[in-house]
Amino acid sequence: MLVLGIETSCDETGVALYHTRQGLLSHALYSQTEMHGEYGGVVPELASRDHIRRLLPLIRQIFAEASLTLQDLDAIAYTRGPGLAGALLVGASVAAALGLALKVPVLGIHHLEGHLLSPLLSDPAPVFPFVALLVSGGHTQLMEVTGLGQYRLLGETVDDAAGEAFDKTAKLLGLGYPGGPALSRLADEFSRTGQSPRFELPRPMLHSGDFNFSFSGLKTAVLTLVNKHEMTPQSRGAIAQAFQEAAVEVLTEKSLAALAKTGLTQLVVAGGVGANRRLRSNLDRRAEMIGATVYYPKLEFCTDNGAMIAFAGAMRMESGLEPGETEDLKPGRFTINPRWDLEMQEIGPDA
Ligand code: KG4
Ligand code: ZN
Numbered sequence: 001m002l003v004l005g006i007e008t009s010c011d012e013t014g015v016a017l018y019h020t021r022q023g024l025l026s027h028a029l030y031s032q033t034e035m036h037g038e039y040g041g042v043v044p045e046l047a048s049r050d051h052i053r054r055l056l057p058l059i060r061q062i063f064a065e066a067s068l069t070l071q072d073l074d075a076i077a078y079t080r081g082p083g084l085a086g087a088l089l090v091g092a093s094v095a096a097a098l099g100l101a102l103k104v105p106v107l108g109i110h111h112l113e114g115h116l117l118s119p120l121l122s123d124p125a126p127v128f129p130f131v132a133l134l135v136s137g138g139h140t141q142l143m144e145v146t147g148l149g150q151y152r153l154l155g156e157t158v159d160d161a162a163g164e165a166f167d168k169t170a171k172l173l174g175l176g177y178p179g180g181p182a183l184s185r186l187a188d189e190f191s192r193t194g195q196s197p198r199f200e201l202p203r204p205m206l207h208s209g210d211f212n213f214s215f216s217g218l219k220t221a222v223l224t225l226v227n228k229h230e231m232t233p234q235s236r237g238a239i240a241q242a243f244q245e246a247a248v249e250v251l252t253e254k255s256l257a258a259l260a261k262t263g264l265t266q267l268v269v270a271g272g273v274g275a276n277r278r279l280r281s282n283l284d285r286r287a288e289m290i291g292a293t294v295y296y297p298k299l300e301f302c303t304d305n306g307a308m309i310a311f312a313g314a315m316r317m318e319s320g321l322e323p324g325e326t327e328d329l330k331p332g333r334f335t336i337n338p339r340w341d342l343e344m345q346e347i348g349p350d351a
Helices: 033-037 044-065 085-102 111-121 162-172 180-193 216-228 233-262 277-289 307-319
Strands: 002-007 012-019 023-031 075-081 106-110 130-135 140-147 150-156 266-270 293-295
Touching: 002 044, 002 085, 002 307, 012 044, 012 307, 023 044, 023 307, 033 044, 044 085, 075 085, 075 111, 075 307, 085 106, 106 111, 106 307, 111 130, 111 140, 111 266, 111 307, 130 233, 140 233, 150 233, 162 180, 162 216, 162 233, 180 233, 180 277, 216 233, 233 266, 233 277, 266 277, 277 293
Parallel strands: 002 075, 075 106, 130 266, 266 293
Antiparallel strands: 002 012, 012 023, 130 140, 140 150
8 A cells, every 4th residue: 555645734845655565665855944044933824835835846756766656646644733734734735635636545644643653664663552752843742652543641741842942942052943953963062072161950840750841941041041151162062961961861761750650661752852862872771771672763754754644644544543533534625733632643443
């Protein structure tokens, strides 16, 4: 079964062709980062317009790369939400139009389901059940995943998402947008060269006894440091390092606590912050100590991409699981859901 995946929830146009027996056949991504960088953040209207420009050429490109044609398609999966409404509408309407013309089913996929299934595209892949740490620009959640569509929320951020905190801290340090990767590079560089000064930042909610997170206080603590100290390359590096250490420790310890609570031994890390090297090394080290294994998507599939949507669509087609509402499966009909809880996905033949 051949599935086309379309991701347009934010500022990346991602498309992919996934075959249930042959695996990922081709994929392509266009990132709008540079365009939004000028404004210091994503401008929704510009994002939608750019998705319109990029989507069809990218789809043509992946069909050519895989030496396939539209007629070979068995299903189309698009990101139905959560995300920017206008941006989602571009992917949804192209998916619906193609589905109608080709007479193939169209599935609206939850963006976070795409992220949390993305490590299954790697080899070795985790097997159900596992704990998933979703850390993106918009979400920070710990989920217990017992099967496709069976997601139990263990905890989440009560304010900023982890990626958002990385981005806001980077902005305070004058690192541009999106600052997460730049902040991480600066912090790693500072750690390697071991200079002074050294700063300590709080570990918010580390001992809260639940699986919730809070990152906005950390950002405020960074602001206090920025206002108090002269901003030299050294002090910038030291703040970046202190921030990264605090965020990574909280994410790591809560993930380990979630493994202990559920009795599971596999942790899946997904979303853009999953690309963070310090988070990866810390999680690996701590997991090894308790005999657990951590699985990550390939770096290119950590941030938004079409492959994870095609893959989630293929899994749902194969299992006969519909994505929540059946509306999408009616020819020419589609919905978007800019605010959509992943737990509401728990709809299956037996539900
Ligand atoms: O999953 P994603 O591509 O988009 C959302 O669905 O939000 O995640 C993007 C987020 C941004 O906040 C970005 O700064 C962060 O992931 N990010 C990182 C790193 N790479 C991307 N944060 C920390 N360290 C990184 N290496
Ligand atoms: Zn994402």
